[in-house]
Amino acid sequence: MRLSRYFMPILRDTPKEAEIVSHRLMLRAGMIRQQSAGIYSWLPLGLRVLNKISAVVREEQNRSGAIEILMPTIQSADLWRESGRYDAYGKEMLRIKDRHDREMLYGPTNEEMVTEIFRSYVKSYKDLPLNLYHIQWKFRDEVRPRFGVMRGREFLMKDAYSFDLDQAGARHAYNRMFTAYLRTFARLGLKAIPMRADTGPIGGDLSHEFIVLASTGESEVFCHKDYLDFATPAADTDFDSIEGLQGVVDKWTSLYAATEEMHEKAAFEAIPAESQVSARGIEVGHIFYFGTKYSEPMGATVAGPDGQLVPVHMGSYGIGPSRLVAALIEAGHDEGGIVWPDEIAPFDIAVLNLKIGDAATDGACEQLYRGLAAKGYDMAYDDRDERPGGKFATADLIGIPWQIIVGPKGLAEGKVELKRRAGGERELVSLEAALARFPGKGAETNA
């Protein structure tokens, strides 16, 4: 992408309404535009990041055996009356009427709808286990939206729903998601700790929140320090191995970790003082097992081996990609701006042309831009007619992991400058060496 032709409305001043760093930087980098309280447009840079996060979430969901579908944002009130939640959900649910005066709602979650789909087609235990997920916009009419996309009213959520014959099967389904979540957050460069959580209005009796520690987190959390060094389950984890996954979950639940609502002071204080972590955290994922809470009232039953109909055991599993954008910035920024993890950055490499119109500089930049794009990298070529200082500031602000700085001074010695955003390290290399440094997107991902 040539930045001279791109739409990236960078702000030099910080809009006053933004309190936390992620919100400030998202506005300054031109990632989002607020349209109403808790409702945002996603501008090109923000959308790229959101899509990259969704891609990681999707890959790990698929790896664990979940199957992607897409359900609508607008749902019928009748469906929610079946589960009894139409009246129970309260004012957080945005209720609307269509032209025929039919009662509709903008979905805050999809248990009812996915259960309706399931019961329409699945009749036998032989078709289980099943886990269906989608990545779709949700609306919850929060009393007080805040912190930008961290707590918006409209937000993007990946929600998965598992169906099993019995509780043991559902337990394994839960463990699959638990493991997939550990992998997902680790790939995003986040230290997310599973904590025993309250089940809230979704209901059920087994639930974990995945919490990223951050000073701007909304909730108070308590855990054992050793969680921060636990190893992530490997990419080749066998998701069909019941014992294997139970081992993963047992390990990741072996030490104390709880949110404020579930906090047990005595148990926490039993931890050696130097290992006690009391901090604030951002909830980036939440998983529930709720048994037959929806399958029973909605008649989602399958025939078991003995031919008898039984309601299926279900669980639901949520990750908010739009909230993750903010969480990633909270976890990765410095004075200069955002520091994205490599896999999530809106662009992989930025080429900074310090002197537009200088034949040698333009030529070298084109060679780098085209050469690296051909290798599969998402390239940002800063060919705007700006002064060098502005280009450095922009590249740092939007957090591109690698910058290749090209100007007449360096080229006179046959060199370009390679800069790493995260640590700020820079080195002078030849143009050929710069090209060779990046072997190709596929090759690098496997490393």
Added chain:
RNA sequence: CGGAGUGUGGCUCAGCCUGGUAGAGCACCUCGUUCGGGACGAGGGGGUCGCAGGUUCAAAUCCUGCCACUCCGACCA
């Protein structure tokens, strides 16, 4: 939903108390000088001062109502 605030050009804000017909910096356009960590000069465009009433010869400014947004708290992916 309780409490506290704020609405003036794209952004940050001044002007309001003490009414007199709208300003600064940044951004934008033109020209020139510049050009390796957010340059400088000259010129220029852009605002029915959140909306609706009211008071007044005159309202961004005073009064009333409404709307929107932000922050603190209670509540939540």
